[in-house]
Amino acid sequence: MARFFPVRSQCQFDTPGERRFAERLEKLLEDDYLCWSNVPVGPKARYPDFVVLHPKRGILVLEVKDGKLATIQSMTPGKVILHSSKGIKTVANPCLRRVVHERK
Numbered sequence: 351m352a353r354f355f356p357v358r359s360q361c362q363f364d365t366p367g368e369r370r371f372a373e374r375l376e377k378l379l380e381d382d383y384l385c386w387s388n389v390p391v392g393p394k395a396r397y398p399d400f401v402v403l404h405p406k407r408g409i410l411v412l413e414v415k416d417g418k419l420a421t422i423q424s425m426t427p428g429k430v431i432l433h434s435s436k437g438i439k440t441v442a443n444p445c446l447r448r449v450v451h452e453r454k
Contacts, residue, residue, distance in 0.1 A: 352379035352402075354387065361387045367416030368399050375402065415444055 358376050363369040375385055386401045400412040423431040432439045
């Protein structure tokens with residue numbers, strides 16, 4: 351069972367999907383995995399949903415997208431049109447994240 355910091359029962363999750371995902375991480379990962387939720391990461395202090403660390407395998411940063419397939423009205427490479435509780439909403443396509451590497 352993975353260890354959470356703070357313990358999972360004291361973590362504050364923004365969505366039910368994040369809570370369910372945390373339960374699965376804690377239950378399904380081995381004892382040598384360490385997990386954090388909503389901690390600042392990097393020089394811009396971004397707050398990913400989860401940071402998972404394994405001493406031999408490395409670090410994994412995860413962002414949980416809590417939604418249902420039925421809420422997607424349409425999708426293009428650049429945007430997604432969703433049905434939300436507030437009506438139709440257009441957002442940037444979350445699959446289109448560009449990673450920029452600096453060369454020195």
